[in-house]
Amino acid sequence: MEKKTSLPTQFRLAVAQRSTAECLGLFADALGLFRDRGIDFQLVAFETAAERGVQGLLSGEWDYIEIGITPLVRLRADGHDPAIVVGTTPVNTNFLMGRRDIGKIADLAGRRIGCLSLGGQTAAAARAVLSPHGIADAVKLVPLLTYSKIFDSIASGEIEGAILAGDIRFPGEVHHGMHVLADIGAVTGMPGTCVVTTRREIERNPGLARRVVRTYVDAVQAFKTRHEAAKSFLADLLRFDADTIERVYTHYRSVFQLMPRPSLPNIQIGIDEVARERPEAARITPGDLVEPRFLDEIERAAR
Known part of the structure; x- marks a missing residue:
């Protein structure tokens, strides 16, 4: 020391x-x-x-x-x-998560995904994982600043999916009815x-x-x-x-x-x-x- x-x-x-x-x-x-x-x-x-x-x-x-x-x-x-x-x-340890009714990534076309900010890691992760499916321009990213606001927006129906950190995905699954659509690090290497x-x-x-x-x-x-x-x-x-x-x-x-x-x-x-x-x-x-x-x-x- x-x-x-x-x-x-x-x-x-x-x-x-x-x-x-x-x-x-x-x-x-x-x-x-x-x-x-x-x-x-x-x-x-x-x-x-x-x-x-x-x-x-x-x-x-x-x-x-x-x-x-x-x-x-x-x-x-x-x-x-x-x-x-x-x-x-x-x-990257983030996950793309979907609401109960979103079965696969392609189902997010025309929908909204919550992220922390538009210029940060979560938005970049969203674009990287959506692009191979050809829907990056068809999904609206909604900047919500904190994960608690993301969960509030899932509950209110304001968004249909979200980028969640590796730890935050667990309560997303247990308490908010969300499920993993993609492990962003594994899929993109971001x-x-x-x-x-x-x-x-x-x-x-x-x-x-x-x-x-x-x-x-x-x-x-x-x-x-x-x-x-x-x-x-x-x-x-x-x-x-x-x-x-x-x-x-x-x-x-x-x-x-x-x-x-x-x-x-x-x-x-x-x-x-x-x-x-x-x-x-x-x-x-x-x-x-x-x-x-x-x-x-x-x-x-x-x-």
Whole structure:
């Protein structure tokens, strides 16, 4: 463990959505892992969704955010400098879900699908999974910002389907009569979630970035091995019943990587998807979006 500094270093984090894949920092804070490394953890914003999340990162309202990778491709195409330092999930863990009367993906033609935002990971996932069926332009995406609003809209009949995170799909099935139409990661290979900052912020405080990355590695290890602590955290975060929490924990325990590297091949798929609408994005490479040096250091030290 690193020697603590006399004055903690401020780590200002935002979280784009309430889901296990994007809340590893909150788990680390709950266990005191940031404090152990002399970091003053501050959750500045929660459930920002993608557009607000990247806006706050660029304006300096927060210095790091847990978010889906796809919006960062657009950010880079706009000339900004996002730098992914941790890949919390290597591949997209969202699911395309349908209401009871939607039997297959093709049945969504002319219908409405709820997503968190139009510029974020959930909308990109929807377009990627609908395109091979030829109905991407025949489905209306409805931005609803939070999963609770998505469930309200399913209940009211405002939408017939939704993009749900891997953990949120369980209550969708149990309490809202929804069912899986597609595992988006398995079907499309779209990239997953990450911890991202800017290259400017890394240059300003590389020591903080190094300690933050090491804390996330510690958090993954703790999630996989401290079963009861992880499930207690998930129960507080998600407010699901015990059986559902057990299913969520089992799912993400298998998804999280001990060395949480972003997957470059999956990021390339995300770049290709964005380039369909933004041709200039085709010039971006996965390496343009990733800063691997801190994970490299940890891996070398472990040999």
